[in-house]
Amino acid sequence: MEIELSSLYGQDIYTDKGVYVGKIEDVSIDIKEKRISGLAVKNINPNAFDLGKKKGVVIPYRWVTAIGDIVLIKHVRRRVAEKEEEEDERK
Numbered sequence: 001m002e003i004e005l006s007s008l009y010g011q012d013i014y015t016d017k018g019v020y021v022g023k024i025e026d027v028s029i030d031i032k033e034k035r036i037s038g039l040a041v042k043n044i045n046p047n048a049f050d051l052g053k054k055k056g057v058v059i060p061y062r063w064v065t066a067i068g069d070i071v072l073i074k075h076v077r078r079r080v081a082e083k084e085e086e087e088d089e090r091k
Contacts, residue, residue, distance in 0.1 A: 005027050005029075005036075008024050008027055008039065008067070008071070009024055009025070009026075009027070010023055010024060011023065011024050011067075011069075011070060011071050012070045012071070013039070013041060013059070013070070013071045013072075013073060014070055014071070014072055014073075015048065015072070015073055015074065015075040016065055016072050016073070016074060016075055017075040019045065019047065019048050019075065020045045020048065021041060021044065021045055021048045021049070021059075021073065022041040022042055022043045022044045022045060022048070022056075022057075023041065023042055023043050024039050024040070024041060024071065025040045025041060025042040025056065026039075026040035027039060027040070028040065028058060028061075035061070036061045037060070037061055038058040038059060038060050038061055039058065039059045039061060039064070039071070040056060040057075040058050041056055041057050041058070041059055042055070042056050044056060044057060059073060
């Protein structure tokens with residue numbers, strides 16, 4: 001699937017369960033592999049990610065399931081929460 005990178009800027013991101021995540025602010029590109037590696041997101045919904053003091057997040061492009069009028073990603077709240085719990089347990 002080919003897309004124009006400029007078409008991604010400002011698009012809304014939702015999870016596949018319908019949770020609003022935020023708006024795409026920037027696109028991270030892997031030049032060597034000639035592919036998109038991540039999407040930088042602003043205006044993050046605090047119900048989608050537990051960011052703490054962070055103001056944004058880079059979503060790995062492998063989480064993207066569909067691109068159209070909006071961008072759909074795999075639902076990730078549980079994964080992020082579990083990862084933070086594992087890091088807390090290690091400390």
